[in-house]
Amino acid sequence: MSAPIVLYDIPGNRPGYKCWSPNTWKVRFALNYKGLPLKSEWVEYPDIEAVYRKLGIETTDKNRHGNPLYTLPIIYDPSTQSAISDSMRIAKYLDETYPDTPRLFPAGTLALHETFQSAWYRVQPSLWAIVACSVCSWLNERSQIFYRTTREANTGKKLEEIRGEKEWKDAEEAFDKLNSWLSANGEGKDELVMGEGVCYADLQIVSGLMWAKTTLAEDDWKRICGWHNGKWERIVNYFSKYAVIDL
């Protein structure tokens, strides 16, 4: 077996839920689903930029002022001595580099996955409004300060003021949309995007759900579990076998 792939991730401090970020969850699920061993490196928000410098890679993300935005996940694969950022780029790299592992992008679906991501990125912000304040509460102090400062500057609101009943309604409507896409597969096949067998789009959905499950107060998570006949909790349960963390 090859040396473990290093996954750079942001630690949460809620007991049992050290991994919480939807972006790093995608890669964690991808590696576990493929059966590729991984080793987590935990990085606080203010230290992410230094990881890019250490590994000699650039970020392609920019904030709304056009400045570089340093985000995780990054992986470092000792077998190929490659460092890669961005969860979709990492997933494509894993499909290409480890062709004998289960594929995340079945043949012919790359553009459809790109489109799914674009559509998913219209769902995710409504979920962010639900989790933002809880996320911050479970970060270590330096990350907490970083998160609060940057997010409050972006939104012009205190984190505590972001979520109200309107945001809950918006999030449920966004999940209505997601549910209507999944339902096109027909009954009994409406929990995985491609009906049977996991693909990258499923990792986007379940990682968004893990963001909620790992950070929200129990009652708030139960509220989401009550939508669409329990579908979202069933999806989380289905993926629990791939949710292992190397704590």
Add this chain to the structure above:
Amino acid sequence: MSAPIVLYDIPGNRPGYKCWSPNTWKVRFALNYKGLPLKSEWVEYPDIEAVYRKLGIETTDKNRHGNPLYTLPIIYDPSTQSAISDSMRIAKYLDETYPDTPRLFPAGTLALHETFQSAWYRVQPSLWAIVACSVCSWLNERSQIFYRTTREANTGKKLEEIRGEKEWKDAEEAFDKLNSWLSANGEGKDELVMGEGVCYADLQIVSGLMWAKTTLAEDDWKRICGWHNGKWERIVNYFSKYAVIDL
């Protein structure tokens, strides 16, 4: 060979371009791609509701006031004595009813297609702003009055005032997005959504393009052909073999 499937369509009067609607084009391409014979029935806008009544079907579309919206395409299939509206429902019906013809929804892609449609419906309105006034100019008189009245009431603008340089810029940006999805397939495979072989999402794209090609002034269509290294014209050319109309 079974009796031709009747396709209800809205006639344009530009020489050589009787079919112009992006919605009916999808079904025309679908039938021609599958090699299923079709017979067009041409219906002016104010007469569409009567077709629904004659065939005994309901519309599921509503306008923004919640009133039923009667749209084409509809097909009537004499082999099964079924009448079906909505281009995606028709395409699914054709895949199910004629399983020996080339599939429009490859196995596992129904939810991804639903997502693609949702994403495409964020591109299409920007194209509507480009073509709306030209579309109207090529309709027969009764449809022209209907189209102008309903569309000007919806937008609060004269059709002649809808398109300006801002709308051209918006449309090009929307096509940038579409182009970025297709480009995920990699060079040489970036003109069909699934890289090789036609799927329903391709019919959405080419039908949107046919809407432009069949109604716009030559110079305006050439402007679109100039985007993204000629990709959109190449897609139209690729599908020209399926663009047959039974005039």
